[in-house]
Amino acid sequence: RNNSIGFVFQSYNIISHLDVLSNVELGMTLSGVAKEEKREKAKNALIRVGLEKHMHKQPNQLSGGQMQRVAIARALANDPDVLLCDEPTGALDSETGQQIMGLIQELANEKLVIMVTHDSELAHQYANRIINFKDGEVVNDSNPYDNEDADAVLDMRRTGMSYLTALNLSFKNIMTKKGRTFITSFASSIGIISIAVVLSLSNGFQKQIDSTQAETSAQFPVTISQVAQDASNFTLSTEEETEYPEGNTVIANEDPASAGQHENDITTDLVEYVKDIDPALTEALNYTYSAQLNLLRDVDGEVEQVAFSNYAQDSATGDIQSFYATSSGMGAST
Structure with a gap:
C-alpha cells in the first residue's frame, strides 16, 4: 500500500510540526528511500504542483488550496500506481477546487486516479468512468471494465524505516512541543525520584535495624x-507428619532425663x-x-x-x- 497507492485526504492530514518539504518526504521516509533521492523527488513533486516557493514554510502559513497541493505532492512523490482521492475539494472554495481538479485530471493521464465525491456534477465534469454506490452496493457503472489480463503482476517492494530515522522523527516531534515535553519529563522525574527515595529510606532503615540488632546481640x-x-x-509435629502405632501398645522413653x-x-x-x-x-x-x-x-x-x-x-x-x-x-x- 505504501509503494503502490498514494492518498489525498479531504482534511489534508498535514503534520503541523514539519515544514512543507518534510511533509512530502515523509512517505518516502517510511519506505526507506535514501536521503538524497528523497529530497530530490520531494522538490520535483512540489514544483509540479506549483509550490516551489513554499517548500520551507510551515503548514500554518499556507492556505487551504496550498495544503491540498502539499497533500497531492506527498502522494505523488513516492511514484504510486494508483492515486486515491477522498473528497479532495470538499474543504475548498469553488475556484480553488477547480484548480485542484485540473491538477488531478492532469495526473489521470499518467496514473489511475480513483476519487470519492458526493458532488455528481463534479464527477460528470471530470471523470471518464463513474460508479454509483448506495448503501454499500454498486448501483450503476458508466464504463464497466473486464480485466482479462491474468499475467499482470503487482511489483511489491519491501519497505522499512531505519532505527535512526525513527529517532530523528521522534526528536523533531519532541522539540516542537517543548512545554508539554518538559511537563511530562518533570512529572516522570518526580515519580522516579519518589520511588528512589522510598527505596533508599527502606534500605537505610533495614541497615540500621540490622546494625542495632548486631550491637544488641553482641552484649549477650x-x-x-x-x-x-x-x-x-521439643518441636511438635503437625497432624499430617504424626505416625501412629499400628498396635495398642505405646513404648515410652526409657530415659526421660x-x-x-x-x-x-x-x-x-x-x-x-x-x-x-x-x-x-x-x-x-x-x-x-x-x-x-x-x-x-x-x-x-x-x-x-x-x-x-x-x-x-x-x-x-x-x-x-x-x-x-x-x-x-x-x-x-x-
Whole structure:
C-alpha cells in the first residue's frame, strides 16, 4: 500500500510540526528511500504542483488550496500506481477546487486516479468512468471494465524505516512541543525520584535495624556447656507428619532425663583454641570449670549429703550441684 497507492485526504492530514518539504518526504521516509533521492523527488513533486516557493514554510502559513497541493505532492512523490482521492475539494472554495481538479485530471493521464465525491456534477465534469454506490452496493457503472489480463503482476517492494530515522522523527516531534515535553519529563522525574527515595529510606532503615540488632546481640555472651539442651527435639509435629502405632501398645522413653540433651566434647585442644582467638574479635573470654562433690556427713547416726547452699539442692534429682569457680586463665579453683 505504501509503494503502490498514494492518498489525498479531504482534511489534508498535514503534520503541523514539519515544514512543507518534510511533509512530502515523509512517505518516502517510511519506505526507506535514501536521503538524497528523497529530497530530490520531494522538490520535483512540489514544483509540479506549483509550490516551489513554499517548500520551507510551515503548514500554518499556507492556505487551504496550498495544503491540498502539499497533500497531492506527498502522494505523488513516492511514484504510486494508483492515486486515491477522498473528497479532495470538499474543504475548498469553488475556484480553488477547480484548480485542484485540473491538477488531478492532469495526473489521470499518467496514473489511475480513483476519487470519492458526493458532488455528481463534479464527477460528470471530470471523470471518464463513474460508479454509483448506495448503501454499500454498486448501483450503476458508466464504463464497466473486464480485466482479462491474468499475467499482470503487482511489483511489491519491501519497505522499512531505519532505527535512526525513527529517532530523528521522534526528536523533531519532541522539540516542537517543548512545554508539554518538559511537563511530562518533570512529572516522570518526580515519580522516579519518589520511588528512589522510598527505596533508599527502606534500605537505610533495614541497615540500621540490622546494625542495632548486631550491637544488641553482641552484649549477650555465647555459652558452651558440657551438656546442652537440643530444642529441636521439643518441636511438635503437625497432624499430617504424626505416625501412629499400628498396635495398642505405646513404648515410652526409657530415659526421660536424657531426652533432648546433647553432650559437647570439650577437650583441652578446644580450650587452647579458644584461648588463642584474636582479642580484637571479642570483648572478653571467660572459662568456667565445674567439679561435682559428693560429700557425706554423719548427723546423729544418719548419713546425709552435704549441701553448700539453699539453692544447691536439685528438686528433680536430689543431687548436689556442681561447685563453680570462674577465672580468666586456665587455673581451676574449688
